[in-house]
Amino acid sequence: MIDLHLHLDGSLSEEDFKYLSKLNNIDLGKDFPSNIYVPMDCKSLDEYLERFALPVALLQNAESIEYATYSLVKRLADLGLFYAEIRFAPLLHVNKGMTQVEVVKAALCGLKKAIKECDYKIDANLILCCMRHACEKENMETVETANLLSSDKVVAVDLAGGETIHPCSYFHECFAKARKYGLNITIHAGEATGSDEIMRAIDEGAVRIGHGVHLSLDMFSVKKVNNAKISFEFCPTSNLQTKSLKSYKDVPLRQFINKDIRVTINSDNMTVSNTDCIKEMAVMVKTFKLDKREVIDIYDNAINAAFTSDENKNKMRQTMLNAFSDLMLEKLNLK
Numbered sequence: 041m042i043d044l045h046l047h048l049d050g051s052l053s054e055e056d057f058k059y060l061s062k063l064n065n066i067d068l069g070k071d072f073p074s075n076i077y078v079p080m081d082c083k084s085l086d087e088y089l090e091r092f093a094l095p096v097a098l099l100q101n102a103e104s105i106e107y108a109t110y111s112l113v114k115r116l117a118d119l120g121l122f123y124a125e126i127r128f129a130p131l132l133h134v135n136k137g138m139t140q141v142e143v144v145k146a147a148l149c150g151l152k153k154a155i156k157e158c159d160y161k162i163d164a165n166l167i168l169c170c171m172r173h174a175c176e177k178e179n180m181e182t183v184e185t186a187n188l189l190s191s192d193k194v195v196a197v198d199l200a201g202g203e204t205i206h207p208c209s210y211f212h213e214c215f216a217k218a219r220k221y222g223l224n225i226t227i228h229a230g231e232a233t234g235s236d237e238i239m240r241a242i243d244e245g246a247v248r249i250g251h252g253v254h255l256s257l258d259m260f261s262v263k264k265v266n267n268a269k270i271s272f273e274f275c276p277t278s279n280l281q282t283k284s285l286k287s288y289k290d291v292p293l294r295q296f297i298n299k300d301i302r303v304t305i306n307s308d309n310m311t312v313s314n315t316d317c318i319k320e321m322a323v324m325v326k327t328f329k330l331d332k333r334e335v336i337d338i339y340d341n342a343i344n345a346a347f348t349s350d351e352n353k354n355k356m357r358q359t360m361l362n363a364f365s366d367l368m369l370e371k372l373n374l375k
């Protein structure tokens with residue numbers, strides 16, 4: 041199973057919080073652990089994003105970042121994932137003097153250590169997020185860092201953060217540089233905003249859209265996303281919590297499938313949203329009565345959209361067919 045849209049800072053386990061609290065001598069607050077999850081009646085994307093302050097404060101040195109990445113990959117392997125793309129914004133982790141390159145190198149250490157310990161049953165790569173609230177200098181450093189480490193499991197750049205603040209066209213210089221370097225681009229768009237922002241993201245070179253649930257399904261838009269082979273990274277529970285959508289039934293999964301738009305199902309933030317990508321697929325199976333063939337098609341979209349080599353994709357297609365054990369079928373609500 042695969043997760044293409046998964047934030048490191050939103051996915052620390054309760055045990056990780058406790059360990060990192062001791063390591064960094066930072067108090068977790070009197071409401072811990074309830075303060076690390078959002079309730080389903082969370083008011084907005086802004087309230088949702090407030091949950092990231094504590095994990096970001098805990099991840100300001102190499103040891104903590106290495107540990108958090110290691111722990112996440114191990115948990116993903118335990119869940120039955122064979123591939124994940126983990127994203128985070130290195131510019132948020134430099135408050136104690138590390139450079140963005142040092143931050144990402146620490147994450148790569150944890151990532152590779154966990155993959156090795158799992159006997160390579162799982163593979164994982166990193167996506168580096170630029171942030172909408174950050175200045176061009178910081179975001180440009182993220183693009184440069186991604187380029188520098190692109191041969192070492194850093195596979196793409198992203199744009200994250202409060203979507204309503206600045207449209208992605210404000211970041212044109214950064215994405216022009218990313219395109220010049222040949223970096224893959226995915227952009228959070230059409231979560232808190234509408235179809236126009238998705239179109240702007242595609243114009244900036246995004247081949248994947250984070251969320252994108254508010255894509256207008258008119259002929260022009262559908263033609264544009266299908267001609268450009270754009271894949272969408274849906275994260276249903278997160279969308280309900282941020283009030284991007286009202287209920288699971290509002291996830292436009294069937295509409296996208298009917299228009300042949302490439303759609304994938306992901307977790308976004310395992311801790312903040314108290315979920316994982318298997319649970320997210322299971323709720324989609326239940327809501328839309330998906331059959332096994334349709335679930336395989338969605339995973340196939342994820343394999344095709346993954347920022348990895350064709351050789352790895354071929355291996356993943358084989359692994360996926362063997363991954364539908366009785367236990368996995370039960371977890372996915374297919375049995």
Ligand SMILES: [Zn+2]
Nearest residue numbers: 047228250308
């Ligand atoms: Zn996200």
